[in-house]
Amino acid sequence: MRIIKLGASITASNDKDAAALRARLKESGTLLVNVMSSAGSGKTTLLSRLICDLPDFDIGVMEADIESDVDAKTIEALGATAIQVHTGGMCHMDAGMTTAAFDEMGGTHDLVFLENVGNLICPAEYDTGAGCNLMILSVPEGDDKPLKYPLMFRESDVLVITKTDALDYFDFDMDRCIERARFLNPKIAVFPVSAKTGEGMQPLEAWLREALDKWRN
């Protein structure tokens, strides 16, 4: 298990670093998916399910956390390449940090997921160089989150609404949530899923396959 410690990029322009990484990823045909959500909403569980459901893809995962290596261990146990990134207290990954983590991971992969630091604020403010931003909102967090964290919903290409197996226990109005998200970002693709039961995963996986095809063409 490799753990690397990274501080904020000292490069003046994060956007420049992001564009450079994206160009490299395009060249190598690797789709980098930046996964963002609150802590505990289900990022690692969703990634674990995707790794098991997409055995034909070579998948790498960069786990960004302030501390610990539990998520990287979970991912590695499933047979995917995992690297744990310690952000040195930073609440997000920037493009320089993502590039360093990607270089450290090495190898060639079809899909690389960046499990960003858990919060709905800072990660939305930094372009990591990813080809796709995927955000997760879980049912227990509530359907009002698009109202409170609009930038995250605006910056995301995909919204995964997870823990749908818990819908009976929470006052979560799915239609209202999707309407609020689409008001902020009409183009956002929305997938209600349960990473626990597997319900709803198939359309999300089909979307990812298509996104990889588009990235390569």
Ligand SMILES: Nc1nc2c(ncn2[C@@H]2O[C@H](COP(=O)(O)OP(=O)(O)O)[C@@H](O)[C@H]2O)c(=O)[nH]1
């Ligand atoms: N009921 C239910 N629980 C889930 C689901 N996905 C994740 N969890 C639980 O939510 C908690 C946090 O999940 P985790 O993947 O570690 O979240 P992360 O911090 O965003 O990576 C764990 O107890 C998971 O078992 C789901 O689809 N349904």
Ligand SMILES: [Mg+2]
């Ligand atoms: Mg996690």
